[in-house]
Amino acid sequence: MLIEKHKDKITEILGRYPEKRAALLPLLWLAQEEHGHVSEAAMKEIAGVLDLTPPQVYETVTFYTMLNRQPIGKFHIQVCRSLMCALVGTEQLLGWIHAKLGIKPGQTTPDGLFTLSQVECLASCGTGPMMQVNDDYFEQLTQEKLNRILDDLKRDGKSPLATGPFMFPVPQHMNR
Amino acid sequence: MNKYEPILLKNMMQPGYTGSLADYERAGGYQALRKALGKIAPADIIEVVKKSGLRGRGGAGFPTGVKWSFIPKDHRGPRYLICNADESEPGTFKDRQLMERDPHQMIEGMILAAYAISTLIAYIYIRGEFVLGAKILENALAEAYRAGYLGPNILGSGFALDIYMHRGAGAYICGEETALLESMEGKRGLPRTKPPFPATHGLFHQPTVVNNVETLANVPHIVNRGPEWFASIGHPPKSTGTRIFCLSGHVKRPGNYEVPMGITFREMIYEIAGGMRGDKPLKAFIPGGASAAFLTPEHLDVKMDFDSLAQAGSMLGSGGVTVMEEGTCMVWAAENLLQFFNHESCGKCTPCREGSLWLLQILRRIEHGHGRQEDLDLLLRLCGNIAGRTVCAFGDAEIAPITSTLQHFRDEYEAHIRGQRCPFRPQPVADLITVGH
Ligand SMILES: Cc1cc2nc3c(=O)[nH]c(=O)nc-3n(C[C@H](O)[C@H](O)[C@H](O)COP(=O)(O)O)c2cc1C
Ligand code: SF4
Ligand code: FES
Numbered sequence: 195m196l197i198e199k200h201k202d203k204i205t206e207i208l209g210r211y212p213e214k215r216a217a218l219l220p221l222l223w224l225a226q227e228e229h230g231h232v233s234e235a236a237m238k239e240i241a242g243v244l245d246l247t248p249p250q251v252y253e254t255v256t257f258y259t260m261l262n263r264q265p266i267g268k269f270h271i272q273v274c275r276s277l278m279c280a281l282v283g284t285e286q287l288l289g290w291i292h293a294k295l296g297i298k299p300g301q302t303t304p305d306g307l308f309t310l311s312q313v314e315c316l317a318s319c320g321t322g323p324m325m326q327v328n329d330d331y332f333e334q335l336t337q338e339k340l341n342r343i344l345d346d347l348k349r350d351g352k353s354p355l356a357t358g359p360f361m362f363p364v365p366q367h368m369n370r
Numbered sequence: 371m372n373k374y375e376p377i378l379l380k381n382m383m384q385p386g387y388t389g390s391l392a393d394y395e396r397a398g399g400y401q402a403l404r405k406a407l408g409k410i411a412p413a414d415i416i417e418v419v420k421k422s423g424l425r426g427r428g429g430a431g432f433p434t435g436v437k438w439s440f441i442p443k444d445h446r447g448p449r450y451l452i453c454n455a456d457e458s459e460p461g462t463f464k465d466r467q468l469m470e471r472d473p474h475q476m477i478e479g480m481i482l483a484a485y486a487i488s489t490l491i492a493y494i495y496i497r498g499e500f501v502l503g504a505k506i507l508e509n510a511l512a513e514a515y516r517a518g519y520l521g522p523n524i525l526g527s528g529f530a531l532d533i534y535m536h537r538g539a540g541a542y543i544c545g546e547e548t549a550l551l552e553s554m555e556g557k558r559g560l561p562r563t564k565p566p567f568p569a570t571h572g573l574f575h576q577p578t579v580v581n582n583v584e585t586l587a588n589v590p591h592i593v594n595r596g597p598e599w600f601a602s603i604g605h606p607p608k609s610t611g612t613r614i615f616c617l618s619g620h621v622k623r624p625g626n627y628e629v630p631m632g633i634t635f636r637e638m639i640y641e642i643a644g645g646m647r648g649d650k651p652l653k654a655f656i657p658g659g660a661s662a663a664f665l666t667p668e669h670l671d672v673k674m675d676f677d678s679l680a681q682a683g684s685m686l687g688s689g690g691v692t693v694m695e696e697g698t699c700m701v702w703a704a705e706n707l708l709q710f711f712n713h714e715s716c717g718k719c720t721p722c723r724e725g726s727l728w729l730l731q732i733l734r735r736i737e738h739g740h741g742r743q744e745d746l747d748l749l750l751r752l753c754g755n756i757a758g759r760t761v762c763a764f765g766d767a768e769i770a771p772i773t774s775t776l777q778h779f780r781d782e783y784e785a786h787i788r789g790q791r792c793p794f795r796p797q798p799v800a801d802l803i804t805v806g807h
Contacts, residue, residue, distance in 0.1 A: 210532075210534040210536075212448065212574055213555065213556075213574055215555060215556035215557070216554055216555050216556050216574075217556065218556030219536070219537065219538070219539055219553070219554075219556060220536070220537070222539070223498075223537060223539070244556070253557075253558060254556060254557055254558055257541060257558035257559060257716075258498075258538075258539035258540050258541050258559075259539075259540035259541065260498045260499070260539040260540030261539050261540070275706075275709075276460040276660070276706070276707075276710055277460055277461075277660065277692065277703055277706045277707055277710070278460060278461050278618040278619060278690075278692050280706050281618075281619045281620060281692070281694060281698065282618075282619070282620075313540075314458070314460065314542060314710050314713060314714065315458060315459070315460035315461070315462075315542075315660075315710070316499055317457045317458065317462060317463040317465070317466045317497075317499075317500075318463055318466070319460065319461050319462070319463050319616065319618040319624075319690065319692070320463060320616060320617060320618045320624035320625045320626070321463075321624070321625075322618070326499060329501035329502070330501075330502075331502070358470055358502045359389070359470035359471050359502065359506060360463075360466050360467050360470045360471070360502075361382060361467055361470075361471050361626075362463075362467070362624070362625040362626060363623060363624075363625040363626075365383050366371075367385060368383070368385050
């Protein structure tokens with residue numbers, strides 16, 4: 195299914211590398227973007243395209259934390275727990291999320307909307323506490339900001355409080 | 371604030387600068403490429419970069435021109451350049467800004483590097499979480515192709531280059547260059563035993579150069595303004611140019627600050643980053659990312675350059691400076707970092723794979739009030755069994771937080787054990803902080 199639908203894209207990806215297996219991560223990303231996770235069926239399909247065995251694909255998939263082997267909530271909240279964020283409020287942030295959604299790391303809300311994970315440093319250590327939700331970064335979080343973001347996501351599927359292109363600090367003369 | 375003239379952050383600090391090709395060209399972008407391609411021999415570009423004294427900004431500080439010169443000249447067959455945009459060292463957030471705000475600066479650096487080592491193909495290995503950064507770079511690459519800066523005959527010089535993006539998928543170790551190569555080849559990111567080094571056996575077993583984003587971003591400026599100019603900045607001869615330091619933790623103004631190497635931590639923390647948040651005294655700081663040994667107020671006058679940090683028993687590393695105020699528990703901090711290292715150990719070698727878990731467990735029991743007097747020697751013994759006995763430098767990195775906090779704050783560990791509790795954090799929220807994944 196994946197192959198049929200993305201034939202041209204897959205040909206283009208294969209053209210970037212002299213060896214087929216190098217296209218594995220890009221194809222796994224393609225599968226995950228399509229379905230939200232990488233299913234066994236997708237792994238088998240990809241193995242076929244790259245002349246690999248399914249275990250070779252599986253072995254690679256299991257190494258990478260961003261590749262989901264199971265379906266997850268519509269919004270994957272990933273809170274940075276590494277030291278620099280922890281110094282400025284990871285525990286508070288987890289507490290605010292718990293207060294708002296009633297979930298702890300590793301849990302999904304009963305409506306299947308939000309899954310909460312703790313992850314390691316996301317390269318926004320000067321703007322913590324922070325979280326990534328799906329593709330978007332949310333930085334310098336306060337309880338009020340967090341609540342607004344979660345409301346936005348629930349209502350609109352995205353939030354204008356997402357940050358980037360990243361620059362911190364923004365020089366004084368550039369503050370509009 | 372920061373009184374030093376920025377080089378790498380200069381464009382993006384201009385009001386209205388978007389990082390588009392037009393903006394970059396207006397700011398003098400791609401002039402270095404015009405100057406070099408077909409007019410300066412590749413070997414001479416390598417000489418220029420050697421002379422500039424530029425050293426890698428990814429962590430190890432290896433001289434960039436020397437690295438390029440290791441690519442065998444008589445090699446028949448492909449060779450590769452990879453830009454390491456994996457930026458996952460806790461405390462580091464400069465490459466993200468360089469990519470998202472001024473992508474062409476890095477791309478021009480890549481084209482020059484590719485020309486110098488005569489490769490036809492280059493890749494940008496970008497960490498999977500940087501979705502926005504990857505999009506911005508894709509757009510910038512497309513612009514560069516349209517303008518003839520990439521493709522089969524760049525600026526009519528006969529030099530050809532393609533650059534492709536390659537996204538990681540969540541694994542700190544893939545920033546280590548040989549793990550990165552494995553990852554690019556579609557495998558688990560397990561570092562390779564060296565030698566052979568990537569310069570002779572790299573990607574797909576071909577000669578390969580891996581350079582950090584910030585390293586490459588410096589190259590156009592060196593080609594434009596000359597190696598002597600670059601070598602006069604900073605703390606020559608061993609630490610030339612600027613560094614973008616990433617300030618985090620308990621300072622008033624965290625963020626990215628570009629300064630000439632060789633200023634003191636005191637100036638960086640108390641002047642540029644505004645001093646301590648809440649004006650509590652400084653207790654400790656990490657000078658170069660999570661892999662660097664902790665330092666104390668005694669070290670505030672240490673200069674921010676490669677040699678001075680090495681002399682002080684730590685390293686400049688990735689440029690991530692994390693500042694901790696009085697009242698921060700050092701055992702808790704070490705435990706937090708060991709949770710990171712334990713989670714990110716690739717598992718290839720036993721001392722690191724097993725050792726990181728044992729270290730974490732011991733730190734955790736000390737922090738949570740169940741420490742034993744013999745634990746401190748046990749920690750040191752374990753660290754000694756990891757140091758220098760692993761496939762990659764991760765092993766040395768993971769012990770740094772422990773050996774350095776034990777060196778500077780041993781009494782604090784002892785107070786935890788004697789009092790059977792953490793003196794700073796009476797009620798750890800253990801409930802919310804889960805172990806492992
Ligand atoms: C565990 C580990 C993680 C690393 N992570 C990164 C990284 O995220 N980004 C980076 O540029 N270099 C990283 N490095 C350093 C690379 O191995 C390599 O030295 C660097 O990319 C070379 O580029 P440079 O010479 O321009 O610094 C890491 C090294 C180790 C041992
Ligand atoms: S030191 Fe750790 S991260 Fe490096 S190869 Fe060994 S197990 Fe993997
Ligand atoms: S420590 Fe949280 S983003 Fe780096």
